[in-house]
Amino acid sequence: MIEAELKARVRAPETVMGELDKRAPARVEVYRDTYYDRPDGSLEAADQELRVRTVHGPESTRTVLTFKDASVDEASGSKPEHEILVEGVEAAHAILRGLGHVVVIAFEKHCCNYEFEARGRQMLATLVRVPELDGVFLEVETLVEEAELGDALTDIRAVLAELGIDDDDLTKETYTGAVAAQRM
Numbered sequence: 719m720i721e722a723e724l725k726a727r728v729r730a731p732e733t734v735m736g737e738l739d740k741r742a743p744a745r746v747e748v749y750r751d752t753y754y755d756r757p758d759g760s761l762e763a764a765d766q767e768l769r770v771r772t773v774h775g776p777e778s779t780r781t782v783l784t785f786k787d788a789s790v791d792e793a794s795g796s797k798p799e800h801e802i803l804v805e806g807v808e809a810a811h812a813i814l815r816g817l818g819h820v821v822v823i824a825f826e827k828h829c830c831n832y833e834f835e836a837r838g839r840q841m842l843a844t845l846v847r848v849p850e851l852d853g854v855f856l857e858v859e860t861l862v863e864e865a866e867l868g869d870a871l872t873d874i875r876a877v878l879a880e881l882g883i884d885d886d887d888l889t890k891e892t893y894t895g896a897v898a899a900q901r902m
Contacts, residue, residue, distance in 0.1 A: 720790060721799040722870035723859035726878060726887040731845065731854040735830065737881045738843055742834040748774045749827040752811065753894055754819040765789055767797075768819065770810050781807040790864060794871055795890050799861075825850060825897045837873040843881075848893055850900050855893075856883060 728734050738744070754768045755761040761768055765788040772781045780803060787798040804810045830845040839860045846855040858877055862870045875885070 719799065719861040720796055720864050720867055721786070721859050722794070722796045722862050722867055722874060723857055724794055724871065724874050724878060725855055725857045725889055725891075726883045727889055728845070728854040728856050728883070729887065730882060734856060734881050734883070735845060738830075738832045738845070741836075741843075742832040745775065745831040745833075747829050747831060749829055750774070750824070751827065751893075752824040753822045754814050755822045756818065757820050762822070765797075768814070770804075770807065770814065772807050781805075781810060783810055791867055791871070796867060796871070798864075823894050823898055825893070827893065836877050839870065839873055841874070841877060843877070846893075848897065850897050851893070855889075856881070 735744075750772045752770045754770070767784070767786040769784045769786075770781065771784060772779060782801050783804050784799065784801045786800075789795050789797050826849060828847040828849070832843045834841055834843070839862075841858060841860050844857045844859075846857060848855075856878070858874045860870050860874065878888075
């Protein structure tokens with residue numbers, strides 16, 4: 719499946735949150751993300767991502783191992799995504815290190831997630847604050863087959879417009895790149 723996703727900087731977070739609250743209840747979570755690569759940087763060079771994410775919510779904690787393949791759409795950066803829940807976060811990290819991967823960067827994201835249906839699709843909208851970065855971001859995504867990607871991105875743009883997000887607010891800037899630049 720392809721994660722059809724657009725990300726934007728949010729100029730009026732309270733307004734966007736109010737609009738999202740009308741669509742679905744918020745699920746507040748803290749993500750602890752650790753990104754891995756091979757020592758030669760070949761995953762990043764191939765536009766691939768390997769991540770262990772531990773999600774802390776008010777009632778539970780879960781860990782997800784994610785591999786994202788290279789972008790299939792340059793304009794949006796949408797990628798094929800493969801995820802699996804793992805029971806032991808330390809075991810997941812040990813396996814990746816044991817396979818020769820190295821930690822590239824680790825950071826925390828504070829997220830408000832909203833799951834809803836729009837235009838016949840299940841959508842996930844996430845308001846994101848990264849403590850090390852200025853501003854608030856909004857990600858809207860849906861999982862689709864590659865043949866549906868263009869239509870899905872059109873639907874996501876429509877949802878973003880309804881939330882008050884303009885095309886000028888869209889960004890392909892990655893959190894990993896922004897956090898790394900901030901730490902330099």
